[in-house]
Amino acid sequence: MPKRHKILITGASGMLGRDLSQELSSEFELWGLDIVTSNQKPEARKKLIICDIYDRNETIKAVSTVKPDIVVHTAAWTDVDRCELDKKKAYRVNSKGTENIALACKACDAALIYISTDFVFDGRKKRPYREVDKTNPLSVYASSKLEGERAVRKALKKYFILRTSWLYGRHGKNFVDTVLTKAKTEKILKVVGDQIGSPTYTKDLAKAIHALVNTIVTSNQKPVTRKNIYGIYHVSNYGSVSWYRYAKEILRLARSKTRVLPISSTGLNRPAMRPAMSILDNGKFIKFTHFKTRHWREALKDYLLRGAIC
Secondary structure, eight states, X not given: OOOOOEEEEETTTSXXXXXXXXXXTTTSEEEEEESSOOSSOGGGGTTEEEOOTTOHHHHHHHHHHHOOSEEEEOOOOOOHHHHHHOHHHHHIIIIIHHHHHHXXXXXXXXXXXXXEXXXXXXXXXXXXXXXXXXXXXXXXXXXXXXXXXXXXXXHOSSEEEEEEOSEEOTTSOOHHHHHHHHHTTOSEEEEEOSOEEOOEEHHHHXXXXXXXXXXXXXXXXSOOOSSOOOEEEEOOOBSOEEHHHHHHHHHHHTTOOOEEEEEOGGGTXXXXXXXXXXXXXXXXXXXXXXXXOOBHHHHHHHHHHTXXXX
């Protein structure tokens, strides 16, 4: 009987973690790790370990107890502006926590898939960012995630760093739901028009991670012809858009009469800077996994049909 591979998902109660759990549940033995429980069904919590990833000993003990083949590290503090105001917490979770997960993987010889961000780039490039492009984070959030990347690369040989962008999904706060909620009470919304990226649906990212896991498992079952399958990969929904045009498309699909006006990012006066252009080139990921994500418009339509706040 073929081995049923064991996968541990950190941040299992979060937006991506929950979609990923659902995506992988029928094929793999799943374990979750989080600092809190969620409102998932009781049976989904049977293999959920409560753990603060900032505690190194606790983290290594928790991961070693499971002895996973692969760890998918989705746990993070992703509130960009609050990270800017609480640098200590941002680095505690995104940098030190990731380092502890990496060391735990090393202790039990597990491969690590670490979810990182397009914000590690400064947005000055005129074309989509490739994995080899120079990083230059503009915010505490981005810097803390990049430090997490460095911790992974330092601790492990068996790692995949997946940079993604502009996540939204049913199980967490996101831009789509915020726009729809505001449209119920406001006739005009002002949205940034000078930042461009690729909105990514967590269900689509979960499918991409599934494709990556299958590729890893297949590679482990036969001689690997590639010199090195590990490293950094970019994956997001296909296509790009500004936040302003993204908001317009959300409201168009929702058949809302609320108007959207573009403003400059400087007009918002937010604590944290964002890159003006953070489109990711998915070519390397597609070549490796043979998986290509949907266009962001198709994914957004699917999300709204599935019952987003309308």
